[in-house]
Amino acid sequence: MLGWDKNQKEDEENASSSSIASHTISKSQPRQLKHKVSSLTHGHFFSTSSAKPIAELPNSKDPQSLTVSFLQNSCGLSLESAISASQKLNIDNPKNPNSVLDLLSTHGLTQTHIRNLISSRPLLLLADLENTLKPNMELFESLGFSGTSLAKMLSRDQRVLESDAYTVVEFFRARGFRDEQISTLTMKRPLLYLLNAHKIFKPKLDFFKSLGLSDLEIAKLLSTAPYILERSLENQIIPCVQELRRILGNDENVLKAIKACCSMVGFNVEVVQPNISMLISHGVPESLVLKMFLIQPKFLLVRTYRFSEIVSDVMKLGFDPNSLLFVWAIRVMAVMSKTLWEQKVEAYKKFGLSKDEIYSAFKRQPLFMTVSEKKIQKSMGFFVNKVKMKPSLIPKNHYLLLYSLEKRIIPRCSVLQLLISKRLIKEDTSIFRAIRMSENKFMEKLVSKYQNEVPDVVRAHQGKIEFQGFHIDLKM
Template sequence: MLRFFCKTVLLTKAKDSRSSQALFLRTISSTESTSGTLGSIDQKNLTISYLMNSCGLPFKAAISTAQKIRIETTERPDSVIELLQTNGFTKAHMANLITKYPPLLFVNPVKTLKPKIEFFQSLGFSRSDLARLLSSDKSILLRSLQKQIIPTLNYLKTFVHTNENLVSALKRCSSVVGCNVKRILEPNIATLRSYGVPDSNILRMITLHPKLLTVNVYRFKDVAATVNKMGFDPNGCAFIIAIFAMSMVSKQKWEKKREVFRSFGWSDEEFLLAFKLQPMVMLTSEKKLVIVMDFFVKDLHLKPSAVAKYPNLFLVSLERRIIPRCSVLQVLMSKGHIEKDLNIFSALICNKQPFDKRFVTRYEGEVPEVIKAYKGEMGFLGFDS
């Protein structure tokens, strides 16, 4: 009768998750207090209870994960959890990691986990940064330390030179740890060198855009050839940034984004100009490209060809930066403090400090409305209003 009741609790979809969790835990407690050997249902109860209480998994996630593993004794899981906790893993970290890879609870913590943790700590990872890294990418803990992790990172270090740069790269893209040196890393770097890219720029790429190294070798070669044909200088940082931007966007999405610009009247030459000035513009979503272009052309009445010269504006927030600044300029124009033929682009593209000094703090006493406009408390009505 008790086992039938447990099974009912496990399979019933509760309307109130907290109530169902409490009921479930009371049932487990009742089950574990009975004498005799735990049956299959009891072992499942133990697994779910352990996943929730010791590993921090939510109720539903614990039930799902319990379909993949079964905890018959907590001795090995306890030692794994203890090692992780000792090295700065919170329950949130452990829940994330174990949800992605439940069998981790049964590995040998001394032979499998501890050496890897100590190795990454020796590179300079803080406890919190390392816990974040390892819990977000389960594959690292599954890699061989001697055959994969150390050789790969040693190879990268010949370019980045310091552990600090290496740690910075891994924080940005941990998947580079799993790349094969001979089949992926060396060929991609060889492609860059074939165009004359200096090692100083390769260092910069690995530190800031390490994900680029993980791109398929044939795709990498194809993109590098295209970027070179566009006229990017291999000695400049923009060459690598352009390869990165193009590699991260599928050919289909690339054409859709180009079509957005064409729909607003950009020629192929204007598109190339914008991409060469700021390659990262192509990492902006199609939706944002449409919204920003629409604002510049329809609300500000700017020529699309003029917008092409300032592609950095697609990388900043329309709501938090562009519109509030336009509102400030609108207020000042309406009061006659600035001319309507002001270069709008220079005002929008400049950094916060010079904009504040020139248009906000300079007039806040005489025109207090600029503060409300800058905070987004006044809607932008257009420069002609």
């Protein structure tokens, strides 16, 4: 049993459930219905080969019986799902449904993908193959969708296959969207393909252009937050921009804020002014608040009661309201829940750090707490176990956790390890200084300088030599 294919096992279970269903109904239903259900539970199960022709199914003049049999045997649906789906369509000729299944399979969809797709939208089997379904599948393939990526996109809205996808894609292309951006937009919001592009999208793109955004900037912003295209222009987008203009004073600042956080035009920005007033009442200079708003506007979109809690917590930690760090601390705490904050604190504590050490590091650099819980565990584990660094040194050098472990820290440690083993650099070389060096300076001083003498130093810098750990105590 352990060697079975997962889909095969599911099909075996479906067969068993079909048999049980037939037995159960036979006890309580009339003879005519008993014969009908019995006919549904025979035939071939869904296979990776081409769809089974209807001729292989039991002879029956009942359209629903034929439909249920096809959904079971050719699409892999369970008896219960097939009966439910048969209420929405009748398959009296299997030619189009078989062609639909073949087309889906051709584009990389597996048995499981197809079964889920047909279960959600059985009417897809009767779609216009030549004029709609096939052109749409080819269009989505040109955007990079096939197999798993296609299945993931379709799981969000199957109706996209029956939409006028070509018109929508050509609309975005004509407006300067690159295919990669259209692909991103499609994956995030396939629902957009069900809307009238010229009637619903064009006025919004024209409005953003009237604000001073270029076609390229609009494409970048909307592919990042495509749900904005579903928002009402008159009731949400325009009032939002008007509120931002009132708060920020001029259109130049509004543009800066939208570019920094385009999704804000999809939010209710009425909370911004109360939050700004709260910061000012705690002694934060208005110029500093506006500066942060233009850099990271999203932190001011937090609901006022939660924002009040955050400001209170930051004050208790001893941040100076006149300092940029005060606003940065609020920004960091505003983008994570209390639960996530505590999880990160616990992750640090597992490596021997005290709560005071963690909060001291946060006060020196609030970005210390933006590191994901997974990266905390991975990076702390590397420095403590591989580099043999005292845990207390890490929060004092918070940047260690902000750099990429794979792309920067491990390769540089490998270079140091190699050069020390060749006695080309001193054993008291500072690992902190080596990690903080700019890439150009590191290449000049520790890679290019020694690559003729030790060719492997280049491979080490490329991450192709495994770091084994230092055999001596490096200067920290």
